[in-house]
Amino acid sequence: MESDVLVVDDSAAIRKILQRVLRQTGMAIRTIHEAGDGQEALALLANKRVDLVLTDINMPNMDGLQLLKSLKSAEEWRNVPVVMITTEGGETKVAEAVRLGAAGYVRKPFTADQIKEKLAGILEPALPL
Amino acid sequence: MNLHQIIVESINQAASNVFATMVGGELGPGSDFVALGAPEPTDGVVSFIGIAGPWMGTGSLTCSSSMACAICSQLLMTETTAVNEEVLDAVAELTNMIIGGVKNDLERHVGALGLSIPTVVFGRNFKTRSVGSTEWIVVHFPWNGEQLEVKVSLAPNEKFALPLQHAPTHACAIEV
Numbered sequence: 001m002e003s004d005v006l007v008v009d010d011s012a013a014i015r016k017i018l019q020r021v022l023r024q025t026g027m028a029i030r031t032i033h034e035a036g037d038g039q040e041a042l043a044l045l046a047n048k049r050v051d052l053v054l055t056d057i058n059m060p061n062m063d064g065l066q067l068l069k070s071l072k073s074a075e076e077w078r079n080v081p082v083v084m085i086t087t088e089g090g091e092t093k094v095a096e097a098v099r100l101g102a103a104g105y106v107r108k109p110f111t112a113d114q115i116k117e118k119l120a121g122i123l124e125p126a127l128p129l
Numbered sequence: 130m131n132l133h134q135i136i137v138e139s140i141n142q143a144a145s146n147v148f149a150t151m152v153g154g155e156l157g158p159g160s161d162f163v164a165l166g167a168p169e170p171t172d173g174v175v176s177f178i179g180i181a182g183p184w185m186g187t188g189s190l191t192c193s194s195s196m197a198c199a200i201c202s203q204l205l206m207t208e209t210t211a212v213n214e215e216v217l218d219a220v221a222e223l224t225n226m227i228i229g230g231v232k233n234d235l236e237r238h239v240g241a242l243g244l245s246i247p248t249v250v251f252g253r254n255f256k257t258r259s260v261g262s263t264e265w266i267v268v269h270f271p272w273n274g275e276q277l278e279v280k281v282s283l284a285p286n287e288k289f290a291l292p293l294q295h296a297p298t299h300a301c302a303i304e305v
Contacts, residue, residue, distance in 0.1 A: 010246065011222040012215065016205050017151070058225075060246055087229025087244070090236055108226050109150035 002030035003051035003123050008041045008067065009085070010059040014108070018054060018085070018115075025116040027123040038062025042070060050080060052122055057086040057093060065096055072101040081122045085110065132283070133266060135238060136231065137161045140268045140279050143230025147223060148272070153203045157271035164265045164280070172253045173197065174212065176224040179245035180232060186283035187259045188228030188244075190220065194251065196275040212251050221247040227279060235283075 007018045015034045022029055033048060035041035037059040053071065057064035064084055071077040081103035088094070089107055097105060104118045130138070141159045148156045174197040176190045192200070198209045201219035209216055224247045232242050250257070259282055267280040 011218055011225070013201075013205060013219045013222045020206065058244060058246070087226055087233070089229075089233030090241055092241055108229065109147045111150055 001124060002028045002126075004031045004033065004049065005029055005123075006033045006035060006041060006044065006048075006050040006053045008035045008038065008053065008055035008059070008064065010036050010056065012036075014056065014085075021110075021112045021115050024112050025119060025123075026126055027116075027119055028126040029123065038064065038067030038070070041067055045071075045077065052119070053080060053082045054085050055082060057084055057088045057097070065093065065100065068097060068100045068102055083118055083122070085115075132238070133163075135235065136266045136281050136283070137268060139231040139234035140227070140266070140281065142234070143227045144268070144270055144277070144279055146230060147226045151204060151226070152200055152223070154273055156277065159268040159270045159279075161266065161268045164267050166263055168257065168265075171255065171257075174217070174220050174249060174251045175255075175257055176220050176247050176249040177257075177259075178224050178228045178247045180228070180242055180281075180283065181245070181286070182242035183240045183286055183289045184235070184242065184283045185286045186281065188224065188231060188281045189257075189265075189279070190224045190227065191278040191280075192220070193275055196272065196277065197251075199273060199275070217249040217251060221249045224249075228281070231281060 005022060007015050009015050019032050022032055033044055035044050039062045055064040055067055068082050071080060071082060083104040084097050084102050085106045085108060087108045094105060103122060106114055106118050145156050173191065173193040178188045180186050180188060194212045197212055197216050197220050200223060201209045201216040204219050229244060232244055236242055265280045265282045267278060270277045
């Protein structure tokens with residue numbers, strides 16, 4: 001089954017890189033939506049269903065931890081896996097993300113293999129042509 | 130190892146790691162020095178990111194516009210020949226990753242730190258000044274015949290123990 005993914009990052013460069021990397025993972029991905037911060041993500045999720053959220057932590061307006069908290073406290077989004085992708089390496093924010101229910105954590109800079117490895121248990125691989 | 134050495138080592142590791150992982154093409158060996166006072170007028174692209182916590186200051190990247198375009202082209206796998214929003218965004222993200230790496234290293238020595246959202250400036254013959262900071266730890270890296278400058282200015286935050294409403298903010302003034 002193909003999945004829809006939401007990428008949340010205030011950097012258009014990182015969103016573009018993640019679009020490319022996600023297409024290279026070999027996972028069955030149908031659509032990749034983008035949002036520039038947590039507020040945009042929640043607005044988008046009001047109308048769209050996604051199977052995975054990849055989010056930065058440090059963003060203006062609403063950061064990734066606030067977004068994670070909002071998703072995990074909403075009945076309809078509670079079971080959607082959220083993977084944090086961020087430069088943050090501090091134990092405090094990692095622990096906070098895990099406590100709030102993050103499914104994983106990837107530190108920037110990242111390789112395509114690191115993203116693929118993190119998503120392996122979350123998304124299904126694409127069927128061979 | 131003193132804080133100066135830790136910062137230089139962190140800049141070297143973070144910059145090399147970011148280029149090797151996401152930009153491509155190895156950075157040459159970094160040469161470091163301490164710069165006092167405001168820098169001379171410059172051309173090209175400069176980015177800043179504020180650092181706050183028990184120590185506070187600024188991290189900064191400087192490169193020519195042609196190098197900024199080359200970095201953007203390799204990072205995003207697009208052909209870019211002029212500085213535009215995409216190039217500025219790529220340099221901002223590069224700054225976020227490199228100074229973020231330095232911040233993560235420093236946290237082991239000085240405690241939890243926070244980073245601001247990066248600011249990027251592009252122009253000709255402009256000066257930059259970080260209010261209250263006079264000493265920068267600067268590392269120059271050669272890359273594809275050009276030079277990337279990464280620098281950090283940090284000072285102890287004497288008011289860190291005060292309640293949040295009295296916590297100082299870090300200002301970064303730019304003279305264009």
